[in-house]
Amino acid sequence: MVAGITGLGSQVAGRPVTRELRPATCDLRPVTCDLIKSVFGIFDIMPPTLPTRAEALDLVHEYTASESLRKHMLAVEAGMRAYAEKYGEDPGRWGLAGLIHDFDYERYPNAERSPTEEHPSSGVKILREKGWPEDILQAILGHAAYCNVPRETKMAQALFAVDELTGLITATDPASLPRKPFWQKHDSKLQSSSISTISKSA
Numbered sequence: 123m124v125a126g127i128t129g130l131g132s133q134v135a136g137r138p139v140t141r142e143l144r145p146a147t148c149d150l151r152p153v154t155c156d157l158i159k160s161v162f163g164i165f166d167i168m169p170p171t172l173p174t175r176a177e178a179l180d181l182v183h184e185y186t187a188s189e190s191l192r193k194h195m196l197a198v199e200a201g202m203r204a205y206a207e208k209y210g211e212d213p214g215r216w217g218l219a220g221l222i223h224d225f226d227y228e229r230y231p232n233a234e235r236s237p238t239e240e241h242p243s244s245g246v247k248i249l250r251e252k253g254w255p256e257d258i259l260q261a262i263l264g265h266a267a268y269c270n271v272p273r274e275t276k277m278a279q280a281l282f283a284v285d286e287l288t289g290l291i292t293a294t295d296p297a298s299l300p301r302k303p304f305w306q307k308h309d310s311k312l313q314s315s316s317i318s319t320i321s322k323s324a
């Protein structure tokens with residue numbers, strides 16, 4: 123708490139934001155108060171705080187019963203964290219984008235490929251109401267090409283790529299393959315898998 127300032131504890135989309143930083147009353151000289159308030163005005167337009175991984179995982183479990191879809195999101199999270207570290211970005215932030223990007227897919231599958239309804243738009247609306255930061259939301263929208271949202275950040279570009287690659291990896295999970303070398307294709311599920319089963323579905 124800054125001396126002389128009483129926090130309002132205001133909220134952005136249900137999430138407390140800079141609770142202790144927003145001045146309601148000020149006991150300092152007026153000019154000092156004005157200066158402080160103008161500075162705190164900057165905080166009003168700052169992005170909301172980042173959700174925790176536990177919050178994201180709760181949402182995944184609440185909306186998604188499919189074990190394979192949960193695994194896909196966890197795999198994308200791992201991939202995003204790895205790429206964040208590679209590019210010197212925030213693994214926690216990128217990981218959250220990966221973990222949450224398909225949480226609404228099971229409930230809103232979007233067979234019509236609507237750019238504004240169902241997955242991922244419905245999920246993004248839910249996340250926005252919960253105060254998730256806009257850069258993650260834009261990345262989530264960007265991972266579905268039919269949303270026509272440009273992937274303007276490295277995080278958005280990585281999510282699009284990792285989502286595709288991870289879909290292939292999990293669809294051909296070695297743990298589910300017969301215990302023979304992969305080059306013995308006659309015994310491999312890879313051979314019997316059609317392109318549609320290993321292409322991106324979420």
Ligand SMILES: [Fe+2]
Pocket residue numbers: 194198223224285324
């Ligand atoms: Fe996905």
Ligand SMILES: [Fe+2]
Pocket residue numbers: 223224227241242265266323324
């Ligand atoms: Fe998706």
